Amino acid sequence: MSTTDGRPVDAAETAPTTASYYGRPIVKPHVWRWYIPLYFWIGGTAGAAAVECVCARMRGAHALATVEKRAALLGVLVAPPLLIADLGVKLRFVNMLRVFKLTSPMSVGSWILTGFGGAIAASTLAELLGWERTSRALEVVAAGFGPPLAVYTAVLVADTATPAWHEAGDTLPFVFAASGMASAGAIGAAFAPPAESRSARQLMIGGAIALLAAGRAMDNQLGELLSEPYRIGKGGSLRRASATCALAGIVIGTLGRKNRTATRFAAACVAAAGMIERFAVTAAGTQSAEDPKYTVESQRARMQARD
Amino acid sequence: MSDLYDDTAAEREMATHPQAEARKGFFTDTTLCIGCKACEVACKEWNQLPADGYSFTGHSYDNTGELNGSTWRHVAFVEQLRNGATPQEDEQQVVRADAGRWLMESDVCKHCTHAACLDVCPTGALVRTEFGTVFVQQDVCNGCGYCVPACPFGVIDKREYDGHAGKCTLCYDRLQDGETPSCAKACPTESIQYGDLEELRTRADARLEKLQREGRYTDASLYLRDTDNGIGGAGAFFLLLDKPEVYGLPPDPFDTTRDLGRLWKHAAYAALALVGVTALAAVGTRR
Numbered sequence: 001m002s003t004t005d006g007r008p009v010d011a012a013e014t015a016p017t018t019a020s021y022y023g024r025p026i027v028k029p030h031v032w033r034w035y036i037p038l039y040f041w042i043g044g045t046a047g048a049a050a051v052e053c054v055c056a057r058m059r060g061a062h063a064l065a066t067v068e069k070r071a072a073l074l075g076v077l078v079a080p081p082l083l084i085a086d087l088g089v090k091l092r093f094v095n096m097l098r099v100f101k102l103t104s105p106m107s108v109g110s111w112i113l114t115g116f117g118g119a120i121a122a123s124t125l126a127e128l129l130g131w132e133r134t135s136r137a138l139e140v141v142a143a144g145f146g147p148p149l150a151v152y153t154a155v156l157v158a159d160t161a162t163p164a165w166h167e168a169g170d171t172l173p174f175v176f177a178a179s180g181m182a183s184a185g186a187i188g189a190a191f192a193p194p195a196e197s198r199s200a201r202q203l204m205i206g207g208a209i210a211l212l213a214a215g216r217a218m219d220n221q222l223g224e225l226l227s228e229p230y231r232i233g234k235g236g237s238l239r240r241a242s243a244t245c246a247l248a249g250i251v252i253g254t255l256g257r258k259n260r261t262a263t264r265f266a267a268a269c270v271a272a273a274g275m276i277e278r279f280a281v282t283a284a285g286t287q288s289a290e291d292p293k294y295t296v297e298s299q300r301a302r303m304q305a306r307d
Numbered sequence: 308m309s310d311l312y313d314d315t316a317a318e319r320e321m322a323t324h325p326q327a328e329a330r331k332g333f334f335t336d337t338t339l340c341i342g343c344k345a346c347e348v349a350c351k352e353w354n355q356l357p358a359d360g361y362s363f364t365g366h367s368y369d370n371t372g373e374l375n376g377s378t379w380r381h382v383a384f385v386e387q388l389r390n391g392a393t394p395q396e397d398e399q400q401v402v403r404a405d406a407g408r409w410l411m412e413s414d415v416c417k418h419c420t421h422a423a424c425l426d427v428c429p430t431g432a433l434v435r436t437e438f439g440t441v442f443v444q445q446d447v448c449n450g451c452g453y454c455v456p457a458c459p460f461g462v463i464d465k466r467e468y469d470g471h472a473g474k475c476t477l478c479y480d481r482l483q484d485g486e487t488p489s490c491a492k493a494c495p496t497e498s499i500q501y502g503d504l505e506e507l508r509t510r511a512d513a514r515l516e517k518l519q520r521e522g523r524y525t526d527a528s529l530y531l532r533d534t535d536n537g538i539g540g541a542g543a544f545f546l547l548l549d550k551p552e553v554y555g556l557p558p559d560p561f562d563t564t565r566d567l568g569r570l571w572k573h574a575a576y577a578a579l580a581l582v583g584v585t586a587l588a589a590v591g592t593r594r
Contacts, residue, residue: 021383021555022366024373028461031452051582055589088450088470095430095449103564106429106453147578154577155570159427159563160456166563169570173577181581185588203588210584289456296552299559 018293026296027161029289030282035082037282040153041275042082043113044180045187046075047149050120052184052203054143056196057136064192064200065139071187072142073124076117105156112152116145150180157285163298164222164229164288165281171221174214175281179274182207182246186267186274189253194260201263205253208246208270211277215243225297226288235284238276246273330439331482332542333491334507335413336514337554338524339498342368342411346380349493353478354379357468373555374414376466376473380490383554385410412554413499415490416441416462416475417531418542421562424454424463424474432472439504440477440542448472459538459560477542504542508532511546524548530556537561 020026030036053068084093097114101107123138154176158169165172185207188200219227229235249269256262288294350356356377363370367384374381389407422441425433432448433441443463450470454463463474478488486492491501500507511529518524530547534540537560551558 019550019552021385021553022364022369024366024555026461026552026555026557027459028455028464030456031465048581048585051585052589055585059589086452088452088465088472089448092430092447092449095432095447096451098447099429099431101429101431103426103567104429104453105567105570106427106451110429147581148574150581151574151577155567155574156453158570159567160453161423161459161461161557161561161563162456165456166566169566170573173570173574174580177577177581181584184585199589199591202591203585206584206588285456289461292552292555295557299557303559 018296020292020296023292025290026292027163027289029286030157030160030162032282033086034279035086037278038275039079039082040176040278040282041179041183042075043079043153044150044176044278045183045271045274046072046079046120047116047146048177048180048184048207049075049187050116050139050142050146050149052188052200054139056188056199057139059199061192061196061199064188064196067188067192068184068200069120069124069139071184072116072120072146076113076120079113079117105152105159109149109152109156112145112148116142116149119145147177151177157281160285161295162285162289163294164226164235165285167226167298168218168222171214171218172281175211175218175277178207178210178214179277180207182211182249183271183274186249186271190264190267197263201253201257204267204270205250208250208253208273211246211273212243215239215277226294229284229287229294230280233283233287235280235287238280238283242273242276242280244273245269245276249273324435324437327437327439330504330542331477331502332418332439332504332507332544333415333477333488334500334502334511334544334546335415336498336500336511336546337410337412337548338518338527338546339496340382340411340413341496341498342382342384342409343495344371344382345493345495346413346490346499347371347378347382349489350380350475351378353481353489354476356473374416374460374462374464374474376464376471377468379415379473379475381414383410383412383414385549385553387549408548410548410554412545412547413490413494414554414556415543416477417460417538417544417560418475418477419459419562420534420539420541421564422538423457423459423562423564424472426562426564427453427457429453436479436482438477438479438482440479440482441474442476442479443472443474445471457563459557459562475543507544511544514546518546531560537565 049068049071053065056065084090096110119138119142123135126135151173154173157165158172185200185203189197189204230239249266253266369384371381387407418440432444436442448471452465466473487501491499518527531541531544
């Protein structure tokens, strides 16, 4: 937990027992089903994959570039059905593009996803038609939308009254970016020919290390009280599972870098770490909304710091 | 982005409204509430909302539990014994004879000046009306559910039965005909008062001053009456006798949009880091 001026607040400063109304939640937990955290991972991976695609292309690693491009395409094909499935009125998915609203990260994100998806799809079509220069230009366009696609979902969840999300706003984008990078690297490491996959493996391992580091930074930003939902319950279990997968991926990916099977196993571990982290964040958000102490104590500490 | 935040304020939104009227609202004086739940029922009846099932919470006389997509008024019941304990905590001692006091509060959507639900709504389904209230257009809402965790009061919710988000409309249909919202109309003790927000604020100030002068409710305070809080003041504000959290209300509510600029700034750093690390991994490799 931190105050408005960014000063971390010790949990001991806040009242030992929290008054509440029969322990009922004050803010409502999100109502998204598993499709949404899965989309967070798929969208983030696709966004990072488009960036890796262009980086590989510039180095002449065309096989790796193609693998990343296919991953991005697959991502934008899977993402809309996941998002639509979670809507209360599915046919009104088109209303997502009814307005462009800067105060709504979901509106901004819908347009980012549309731009990204359009660019990847058009680039793939141009590739099939043999228009190489058009295809590569569109890859660059997709790579422009890629990083925003990878991080906007962090802004989306932080832009709520959910304590474990909102108060993690400065660090959560780094967790999401690292998850995307690690997963995109893992895809390249697993599927690109060994002659070209070295940079992808480095990205995979670098991303996994970044994921662990960003997680620690997030815990520090949240402080003792608000990092609790990431340590206990379902959020905590998922968080530990993600860290275990990331560590396994880092060790196996480094030691077994000459071995194709070991590399692929490491890639599966890292991709799993990236995905599970999204579910951990989602679960921790729910936990922090369900127990009123997180809402009350963080707000009381903020009021105290202001006075 | 701070400009964006200002632009979402009710006053600005109403300033550009073609048919803006005086901002309307509720003043709920909890010292007058008798817990009859007439407001809950009148709201259900007028707005044709279904019941919430037939379960019992065990929380005093409160079997409604919370505000949600189909419950737009909720009466909270808090029994406080004179020794400071709640009846649940005091079960062994059975000091019911030592009756303390009842806190009863009819909760409702706050119709915030800075409304997080309205800000985050991606479809524009949530709008500011000519009365300065926050309204969900049922024919636009696609049930994305974003407004649910955004609301600092846990008011708006997604309904299972039609997939839309739902919350208090301040009886938009009745207001258009110059009528009083059904809850205020049904309230037998004038605990729920409806009117022009400015007038309600004046009335609330006078009421608070009177209660404190008489010395009976020295702990009374006005919740969300002023504009110097995280939501820029509410269209529905309250006279409370205890801390807000005792009634299930947040002590320092905020519109999350206040921090949106900072959130995007850090997201931009993260996006740049993503590009940097990916490029570095590529450059640092011969293949």
